[in-house]
Amino acid sequence: MGAPLEGIRVLDVSRVLAGPFCSMLLGDMGADVVKVERIGRGDDSRSVGEKVGGESTYFMVMNRNKRGVTVDFRNPEGIELLKRLACEADVLVENFRAGTLEEMGLGWETLHKLNPRLILASISGFGQSGPYVDYAAFDMIIQAMSGMMDMTGEPDRPPVTTGTFLVDYATGLYTAFGILGALRARDQTGQGQRVDMALLDTAFSFLVTAIPDWLLLHKKMARRGNRDRYCAPTNLFTSKDGRYVFVAAATDGLFPRLARVIGREDMLTDPRYSTNVERMKRIEETEKILGDWVAERTADEVIELVRAAGLPCAKVATIDEVVEDPQLKHREMLVEIDHPAAGKFPMHGLNVHFSDTKEEIRRPAPLLGQHNKEIYGEWLGMTDEELARLRGKGVI
């Protein structure tokens, strides 16, 4: 069975993270994704972060399964090329600032008239309209504004953002989901539509109970480090060999198993610890009992004992351990792909595991303008002479 998005053409003029993550997901599912970059520097992510073989690891991770073309976005002939490409596409993904597409002469009305079947997915910090429409934004700003950041970190320390740009990636996911919804709607109506996605909306949706808990009960989801909000003991502890170990055995259903593992069956009949309600009242003491037990053992000993009781437990793994993880290997989640400049390039694999449909990583990220001849030929039927002319004029 072919990949689900086989035959779907995605024109991707987005840059950096949320947009490219979205179009990568579509490419992984079989879409023919063409990444359009401005001539000269290309996507900003080409110049961010570490380099291998002269190419940015950021760019290479985000842009697998795409072919790449260049165009001068400021040249009228370049805009004409984009229009012609949009006429051949099913989906256009963009994450310019709101209003930029319109200024380029590629607003939704224009695109929809040119190609009524086209789906336009727009990703921005705050959406295409509203009081914040002109504010600059990126992942960490949105974590701050959404309330997400205020909930993350230790109680007596400043809030912290997540270690990688989770709001960008999750917005890419929401957008990919929205695009598949719009494709399904198009199957019925024959018409494309605009999908308007905002990073702030994404982060807000992850607050979940914080919203009603505040508005109805005036309870705030305060920063709580690694403690569970409702059950004790669930926290991070330090082992004899200096490793962080996460142990969770907090519900009344699971706690008896933990008590037995740590040789403290007495806690099960001790009214101070026998129920979660009482343990939450004495959270420091409860955690100290477990913490002392962990501190007397190596991380591996702790994990072996706690897991044998069927309880959730884990070391805080570092990247050198994660890339050796046997489960991730079993799932084929670590893949290597041949890149013309970087050589064997390792990255995460395919997240959706279908039983029948064949998904695959078919190609590495493109070099800047690598597929100009191929795409302008395939999609637009351009001759070598036309391409040479456009190249000569600096349009592509």
Added chain:
Amino acid sequence: MGAPLEGIRVLDVSRVLAGPFCSMLLGDMGADVVKVERIGRGDDSRSVGEKVGGESTYFMVMNRNKRGVTVDFRNPEGIELLKRLACEADVLVENFRAGTLEEMGLGWETLHKLNPRLILASISGFGQSGPYVDYAAFDMIIQAMSGMMDMTGEPDRPPVTTGTFLVDYATGLYTAFGILGALRARDQTGQGQRVDMALLDTAFSFLVTAIPDWLLLHKKMARRGNRDRYCAPTNLFTSKDGRYVFVAAATDGLFPRLARVIGREDMLTDPRYSTNVERMKRIEETEKILGDWVAERTADEVIELVRAAGLPCAKVATIDEVVEDPQLKHREMLVEIDHPAAGKFPMHGLNVHFSDTKEEIRRPAPLLGQHNKEIYGEWLGMTDEELARLRGKGVI
């Protein structure tokens, strides 16, 4: 235009977070979602967290746009009912431990034979096979094992997990995306398939560059608090009125604007600060200059000045501020829904903003077994007598 998933029937036997978040997304997009809960206690999330009108806010946030039925999962007649429901469904969502569905007599082979068009989406910590298949897992354990947690937090402090269960929600998103892919594949082949999703895969995909940067360059993404990894100054600062303010103006393109705002144009010609490379070498001094400037002003003053220069900037908002955010209101991201027990219940709105397709929140989360009569009647054509018999025997 109707919602994209109108006419798609989703049978959801999943519990707590990742599964219910996934089926909520499908319901928001118009699917007819039936949540199946065990008789008696129902979904565990009914007894977690805060209560309003006797109902859990967790449950109510995760289960809008679903109807609810009960069944005894341990009763052979209950299993028969599930089989009959699965015959009427397009999608089955489950997040039991791997192997449980098979033990219940509802393994993929059985389901596929009963209803070849059915798509089975299975969510688990580690997937349906492999060395960790029997380990217990939940969001925080996966954050620890995946490497995500090791990257989140302050450099000289223990790692921290995110304030809400982002890996659960993102896995719900990946699964919803996978289900729409499988529906699209089914349009071609007429056949359903199994979609096997794992929390660990989700978190691993968010490591992005950490994977090649370690394997190819032996560079680790260390915890860095709120500092950007590549540009300075970008960090959290404290204002005169004691608020945390995030300011980002770190690229060589943007830094001149910041230097002018803080009255330090001299930095633009000072070789110690004029380029990002040099600022990164003197990150403490660079941040101190900006931090001192922020400390002399209120958060609102800082934001007004920095934003006027077109730079990204934000207060770390607390939930009481977030629910008043004018942009979120403009996007209709805060909605209120009438719940029979909790009354007016506020929660996040619809994330995918379609220009034509009508998405809506049609109903609140179900009470336990609220739609038994309706669903067993509509989907299975059961009479009141049959229902009474099953109720009498404790099957539903």
